[in-house]
Amino acid sequence: MMNAIVFFWFPLSLIPLGAWFSLSSKTNLRTNFGRFAAVLGFILVCISPWTVPTSPSSSIGHLLGFIIGPSSLLLIGIYLLIFSGNVPVGKLPSSDRKLGTFCMALGSLWFCLMQWGEFTPIYDGREVNRFWLIFFPTFILMICSLSSVLSISMLIIGEERQSESMVMRMVSIVSIILIICGLTIDGKNISSETFTTYFWLSVSDLFGILVGISLSIFIFGFVIYVYERSIGEPNSVPPPTSEELSQASQKIAANIGGAESE
């Protein structure tokens, strides 16, 4: 128990704490310290299968080590695809689009091989990492539903966005096909029956998370609302004097005008 706290849970808590520290600090030293703590925490969590092999929680570190490769490929691919297009700043060469598509395809293939092929995360050489059985269905289900929402929202909010909406619809359809494949085709290490069980559990999980997060946001808003209501109206400031008004008009007059644009 103590080993798990020292080598897994403490490093895991360092990741959000370090990120929070680095984002909220105004000095360079504290920002760098926050970043260092977050990276150190991440490395310690990834090596937890070796530091605390007896703890079941170290399966999370094992999973992180397995998904870091395909996830990085997907993220790099998306970055290249976005910035090789028509962007006003930070535009990359158009040739990077092909590289981005290649990274995306390779990342997706890697994830598929982890589900159906030989790359499945096997923990301790015996059984499939149980957190992989949670991660993959949730990941693919979220892509499926979210891309469907984005497809419709582009039609509702945007103007003449039919082709972009079609791209998102295609993403949703491809992920539906992948889910159907998981529900019907046995992998090398994961049977379709196991995937079916975990897939429907991930649907419940997703709704549970949405309800829980919405509830916590509601409570947060309610606490702020009650406090703001209790402090009353702020004291109103006196109207400006004639001296202040003349000073303001001088400033405005000095800043209005300029050369005519060609």
Next chain:
Amino acid sequence: MEVQKVSELKQTLNVKVLFIAFLLPIFIIWIIDSSLKGDFSSFDTNDSFTRFANATLTSYTLGSLILLGNLFFYADSRKRPLAPLIGMILAVLIGIAATLFLIGMGPMLLENNGSVRAQTVYNIGHTIVSFLAISLAMVLCVGSMFAALTNGKKRKMFDEEE
């Protein structure tokens, strides 16, 4: 007044349409899965309820904890008041107490775990992995949307003056 009502109605309708768009793929998968397997019992309602309840309790508690941290930013702009901080600490404590109490009630919320502590630790690990999967999926979907937008043909925003 009339215009405002129509606008509000349109907004409510849009939210409903987006909610249906979120659920639609799940229904399609359910129908296809049921048709292929010949029955509607692919998911166990008891296990699904247990998972839903555990996910709700854990994500509420973790979400409140993150928002409690967020209150420090709010406090910076409000002369560090104690009242909202105490309110949020109370919300987190209620979440923790409800989780421990409901898991401790019996087998209802225990998922192949022998004790309250084991189930609580498993819930936290499970929620962290789910958060990771949801975050990665969100980044990829929003990224794909931006990639589709930036790779389309360049649009003329305003008609140039002759």
